[in-house]
Amino acid sequence: MGRALTIRQDFTADDLRQLARKSRDAALSRRLLALSVIYDGGSRSQAASMGGVGLQIVRDWVERFNRNGPDGLRTGKAKGRARRLNDEQRKALVAAVEKGPVPYLDGVVRWRLVDLVHWLWQEHRISVSRQTLGRELNAMGYHKLTARPKHHAQDPQAMEDFKKTSPPQxxxxxxGQHEEGGKKSGSKRRLA
Incomplete structure (x- = not known):
């Protein structure tokens, strides 16, 4: 069986209730009120009943409270998955994107995400999806640019000739055409 866990003594039950009253976070207020039961001399079971949780969770709250005070009871954000590329690999990726591909070495004339995924695997042995690499490049300030499509039989000289011969709209x-002698719009009509 585990050893008994004591709660830190630099707070009182009234301090925790006052912090719970001021807090706008409902979960934090519930945790503070549950721990105030312990400060008042109540049992861990009573604190668990007050908080609507089990005994193990109350124990976890006490450990977090002992370590970090009331801030330790705040709901934290999960860290999530670690980033795939470290700073050195990101710098290499930026350099490769800025320099552009070498057609005879890389086999492409412009970088696509698929090509960069392949390049990352060859250079750093890192396997990433196109979506992940696209998010990484967007975070670094790069955006997908595509050229305007052009028909293979388009004749630039014919386009210029068409522009020159079209009359203006x-x-x-x-x-002097619209001075005194001209009709005025909006003038009164004579009724017979």
Whole structure:
């Protein structure tokens, strides 16, 4: 059986209740109130009943509270999976993207995500998916750029000739045409 766990003595039950009242985090308030039962002389079972949890969780709360005080009872964010690329590998990736591929060595004339995934495997023996690499490159400030599609039989000279022969859609009126003698829009009509 485990040894008895004592709770730190630099707080009182009233201190914990006051912190619970001020807190906007419901889970933190519940944990603080459960530990205040222990400070009042209650048992761990009573604290577990107050918190709506089991005895092991109350023990975990006491350990976290002893280690970090009231901040140790806050709901933490999970660390998640470690990043695939370290700083050195990211620098190498940036250098490769900035330099561009060497067609006779890399076998491509422009980098695609698939090609960069293959390059990472060859250079660093790191297996990443296209989606992961795309997120990594976006985080580094790179975005996918594609060229505007161009038909293989497109004739640039024919496009320029078409632009020159097309008449403009509107023309400026000669000066003096819309002065005194012209009709005014919005003028009153005569009723007979």
């Amino acid at each position: 509107w023309q400026r009126s000669p000066p």
